[in-house]
Amino acid sequence: MSNxxxxxxxxKARAGVxxxxxxxxxxxxxxxxxxxxxxxxxxxDDLEILGAQIILGNTxxxxxxxxxxxxKKLGGLHQFMGWEGPILTDxxxxxxxxxxxMIEHGVKKIQSxxxxxxxQRQDPPQGKKNRDESLTRGPLVSKIxxxxxxxxxxxxxxxxxxxxxxSMEIQLDLGSDICLVLDExxxxxxxxxYVRQSLERTHRWELRSKEYxxxxxxxSLNPRSQLFGILQGVFDEEIRxxxxxxxxxxxxxxxxxxxxxxxxxxxxAKEGDxxxxxxxxxxxxxxxxxxxxxxxxxxxxxxxxxxxxxxIGEVRDLFxxxxxxxxxxxxxxxxxxxxxGSLYISPANRGKESNKFTLNxxxxxxxxxxxxxxxGCSCYTCQNFSRAYLRHLYLAKELLYYRLATIHNVxxxxxxVKSIREAIIxxxxxxxxxxxxx
RNA sequence: CCGGAGGUGGCAGAGUGGCCAAUUGCAUCAGACUGUAAAUCUGACGGGAUUUCCCUUCGAAGGUUCGAAUCCUUCCCUCCGGA
Numbered sequence: 001m002s003n004x005x006x007x008x009x010x011x012k013a014r015a016g017v018x019x020x021x022x023x024x025x026x027x028x029x030x031x032x033x034x035x036x037x038x039x040x041x042x043x044x045d046d047l048e049i050l051g052a053q054i055i056l057g058n059t060x061x062x063x064x065x066x067x068x069x070x071x072k073k074l075g076g077l078h079q080f081m082g083w084e085g086p087i088l089t090d091x092x093x094x095x096x097x098x099x100x101x102m103i104e105h106g107v108k109k110i111q112s113x114x115x116x117x118x119x120q121r122q123d124p125p126q127g128k129k130n131r132d133e134s135l136t137r138g139p140l141v142s143k144i145x146x147x148x149x150x151x152x153x154x155x156x157x158x159x160x161x162x163x164x165x166x167s168m169e170i171q172l173d174l175g176s177d178i179c180l181v182l183d184e185x186x187x188x189x190x191x192x193x194y195v196r197q198s199l200e201r202t203h204r205w206e207l208r209s210k211e212y213x214x215x216x217x218x219x220s221l222n223p224r225s226q227l228f229g230i231l232q233g234v235f236d237e238e239i240r241x242x243x244x245x246x247x248x249x250x251x252x253x254x255x256x257x258x259x260x261x262x263x264x265x266x267x268x269a270k271e272g273d274x275x276x277x278x279x280x281x282x283x284x285x286x287x288x289x290x291x292x293x294x295x296x297x298x299x300x301x302x303x304x305x306x307x308x309x310x311x312i313g314e315v316r317d318l319f320x321x322x323x324x325x326x327x328x329x330x331x332x333x334x335x336x337x338x339x340x341g342s343l344y345i346s347p348a349n350r351g352k353e354s355n356k357f358t359l360n361x362x363x364x365x366x367x368x369x370x371x372x373x374x375x376g377c378s379c380y381t382c383q384n385f386s387r388a389y390l391r392h393l394y395l396a397k398e399l400l401y402y403r404l405a406t407i408h409n410v411x412x413x414x415x416x417v418k419s420i421r422e423a424i425i426x427x428x429x430x431x432x433x434x435x436x437x438x
Numbered sequence: 439c440c441g442g443a444g445g446u447g448g449c450a451g452a453g454u455g456g457c458c459a460a461u462u463g464c465a466u467c468a469g470a471c472u473g474u475a476a477a478u479c480u481g482a483c484g485g486g487a488u489u490u491c492c493c494u495u496c497g498a499a500g501g502u503u504c505g506a507a508u509c510c511u512u513c514c515c516u517c518c519g520g521a
Contacts, residue, residue: 035474056473094473103475110472154475180473230473258473286472311473332474339477340470356471364467394477395465402477 003226003253004306004327010429012298012325015421018254018306020086020177021224022078025053027306027327028424030313030417031088032335032410036061037071037081040335041402042410044083050379050411051418054085054177056330059170060092060162064153068173076175076221088330089176091167091209093230093258094311096149097185100142105189109311111262112286119188119262144184146201164208168216175221180256181209183230188262195234202232203246210250226253228308233259235289237296244300254306257297257326261289283316283353290317294324301325313413315344315357319433322420334413338405341394344412345374347436357436361405366391379411380404 004027006016018025032039032047035058039047047055057077062068074080077087094109102108111119143150148163164182171179183202186195206229213227229252233240247255263285290312301307306327312318313331321329334344342358344351351357351374359366361373372382373390381390381404393401423432 033474040474040477058474061474088473090473095475097473099475108472112470112472183473185473256473261472290472309473314472317472329472331472332476333472336471336474336476336478340479341477342471358471360469362468397477399477405477 002304004304006303008425010424010427011323013322013420013424013429014325014327015424016306016327018327020054020226021222022084022086022177023053025086025328026418026421028318028322028417028421029053029328030318030414031056031328031330032414033058033330033332034081034083035332036065037077039406039410040339041406044081046403046407047083047410048085050407051414052085052410055083055087057087057089057174057176058092058095059089059167059174060095060151062174063092063162063170064155064160068170072173072175072221076173078175086177087174088178088228088308088328089171089174089180090310091171091180091182091230092149092151092162093167093180093183093185095151096142096144096162097187097260099151099154100144100149101185101187101190103141105187107187107189107260107262109185109260110286110290111188111260112283119264144198144201146204148182148205149184164205165212168209168212172213172216172220172222172225176225177222178254179209179213179225179227181206181213181227181230181252183232183258186232186234186259188234188260188264190234195236195239199232199239199243202230206230206247206250210252228252228254228256228306230310231255231257231259231297233293235262235264235293237292240293240296241300244297248300248302248305252305254308254328255301256308256310257294258310259293261286261293263289287316287320291320291324294321294326298325315351315413315416316353316437318413318417318420319437322417322424323429323433329417331413334409335406338409339402341405343373343390343405344409346376346412348376349374351436353437361387361391361394363391373408374412377408377412379408381408381411 003019004016006014008015016027018027031054032052034055039055062071071077071080078084148161151160151162153160167182182205184198186198210227217223217225229247229250231243231247233243307325308328309321309326311331312321313329313333318329337358341360341362343361344357345359366387369387371387373387374382385404390404423429
């Protein structure tokens, strides 16, 4: 009696239904990220109207503020934030990275753009020299110990230890429908030796997470909560496959594929000719890292478990991952891009890989543009407002801008994934993809 | 008319003899954003050649000086107080 059922496939792409304590989720699905108990700028009503089926919440942020015990006391996260649909909670593992190695190494989860995502693997640089200075904004750095992640709060500098057990306790207090085990994200710059030790530690963390979860879920706010395991790794076929074989043996309800995505320089030897030809675009390396990883790992995963790609959600990546058999996605990109003036456009309106299917609403070319952001889009924003108006609101930093922009971007991505699902059911995945990707 | 203060690049506002083509903020222009330290960050912002270079700028015109946005003279204009 699995929670997940596949109802159709088109080659490796799958359409399914995932049962949770707060309702069914039609997959493939995009889950908007609501880190602090809100998908920024949107109300639960907005989310429902946009077609969001499930959202993501965050252990680390909600633990620090307002506190998991308070939320539990107030009936759990669903009741607290007024969202009746399913919620998946991240374990805090990403913050161990974004407040740790990401700062120390000056890297991002997915390396793309100017540096082509190609990195020289090495030990963490000691001290200052970061690859990207803009990513380093202070002395707050989390540290990894065997017992868990030592955080320095980004709010007040206080110290906290997030163990696998603590992460589970918090997620159960929140009443999450899908909990994630605590893991450590690896940076593409970690040494081979560090990677080996980290992955073994993550195994121990995952097992501790599972043990605590199984022991306490029955008496928790949401006894039907599920636990997903995380498949960690770096850009290395043997490592990723090894991690895949490990995680499928642990009896999780689903598999989340995590980690950072970038190509180590040695990978260039094989693929250099493609880079030189330039036909695959500026994000070739990041795309290659994601695609290859999924190709290595997916065949080793059991077909009956839902597969979740952590933190992946740009248009190209959604097509690439769904094509390879992924079912669930979460990503901050639609919401953050919206707030930063980057609005999604479809191929009919010049959306393409090279512009990430976005336009920058602040551009002067939209000053007198009466068209909708993405003419043809049926979201509330596109039905009612012009690019010129959105541009004005954005430049004036008017609060309405954030809501209208977020409505559009979330609708765009949620609906794109929904249309991909329908295409899979109709065995039309390839032809739909061709309309979007070259 | 008298007394006082002041006129700096789109705006505000530093600089008060060389390190000033001129701090900074805003505005503008462009770029970035993938398990949210993000309504954030980066770059450009007199013109041209486009590593260290040249030309035209700090109300206007003269002057002092090796050298002036910075000192002097005259003129124009603005603001405050008194007639």
